[in-house]
Amino acid sequence: MLQRPRRRCEGTAMGAIVLDLRPGLGIGPFSLGMPICDAFAQIEQQPTIYDVVHVKYYDEEPLKLDIVISFPDHGFHLRFDPWSQRLRLIEIFDVKRLQMRYASSLIGGPSTLATFVDVYALFGPTFPGIYDKGRGIYTVLYPGLSFAFPIPSQYTECCHDREAELPLEFPDGTTPVTCRVSIYDSSTDSKVGVGSLMEKACAPPLAVGSLYMEEVHVKLGEELWFTVGGQHIPFGASPQDVWTELGRPCGIHQKQVDQMVIHSASDPRPRTTLCVDYFYNYFTRGLDILFDGQTHKIKKFVLHTNYPGHADFNSYMKCNFVVYTSDFGGSFHRDENTSKRTITPSTKWEQVKAILGDCGRAAIQTQGSTSNPFGSTFVYGYQNVAFEVMKNGYIATVTLFQS
Incomplete structure (x- = not known):
């Protein structure tokens, strides 16, 4: 895997940016389906924000794994399909480093925990989530959007089935905190935002008559x-x-x-x-x-x-x-x-x-x-x-x- 870091610009506050969250569509200037060249163009237009960028790929077999553009200071990365080189999946892997705006509300970031209560209050009710007992992760799914919550070992009894309801709070009054947010095309399988099924996330279809990949x-x-x-x-x-x-x-x-x-x-x-x-x-x-x-x-x-x-x-x-x-x-x-x-x-x-x-x-x-x-x-x-x-x-x- 190759990583190409960019020079950090002095004075940039780590984790201070706010990006608009668009379920099923994208985040900030990055839209699902965009070619990788367009993503780099967005990065070049805002060098003081995206000042540390890693590009990762499998050098020996470049069609085997995603091409990944990662922003370690902001806690998210972009996954591009290696064949079409179009954005198929956005993952916020450190929610404390990135503040997201949905409608007029903020969630995540260094000063605001993205708790189960906050997610439920902001995005509303949804179907029961999916519990991965082996990983101890409970995933809440919305169209084109998923939130993963780690469940403490003492509360795994709350979730026995693969599809399980989870109370907004644990018996001791605490609530789980999001460890990962995934954004993917909402026209794909509704459960694609869970664990290994992330590999099935696809870039949205090209518009009729598009010349890209002609x-x-x-x-x-x-x-x-x-x-x-x-x-x-x-x-x-x-x-x-x-x-x-x-x-x-x-x-x-x-x-x-x-x-x-x-x-x-x-x-x-x-x-x-x-x-x-x-x-x-x-x-x-x-x-x-x-x-x-x-x-x-x-x-x-x-x-x-x-x-x-x-x-x-x-x-x-x-x-x-x-x-x-x-x-x-x-x-x-x-x-x-x-x-x-x-x-x-x-x-x-x-x-x-x-x-x-x-x-x-x-x-x-x-x-x-x-x-x-x-x-x-x-x-x-x-x-x-x-x-x-x-x-x-x-x-x-x-x-x-x-x-």
């Missing part, structure tokens, strides 16, 4: 096809064609140096030769398009997977590409047989080699050793396509060109 189908050496909008972008298309099909790019920049020209026997120019080619950057689509500076025609596409552990993580949203191999029959329809011969962001390098064959040694790409803490990547080339592969065997980028 499948981009690739016919090697020919074109891209965008499945939601139906656009076809072939090699050789002009900037005007791309603007018409995809809209205004997020950025445009000139390619400063053609570093690969040294590998071309037909081009004797020195490696430092300035290049007049230029990129259109579509960060929200996870896509770069390279135009020839003289002909102004598309010569390359670069597709980004946005995996944590890569130097470009959080620079692009994830491109949900489907690369069809050279035996592609001409139709973009996928069936069981063609799916075995396609390459997607979840395809590991060993699987790519099984599909395309061994291509020999890789070129090493460092991305600048001083600015890149994640180490080198490896670039493998085939006819019409090159794969940049991370040390864990996952694809970082796919570069498409015409041989």
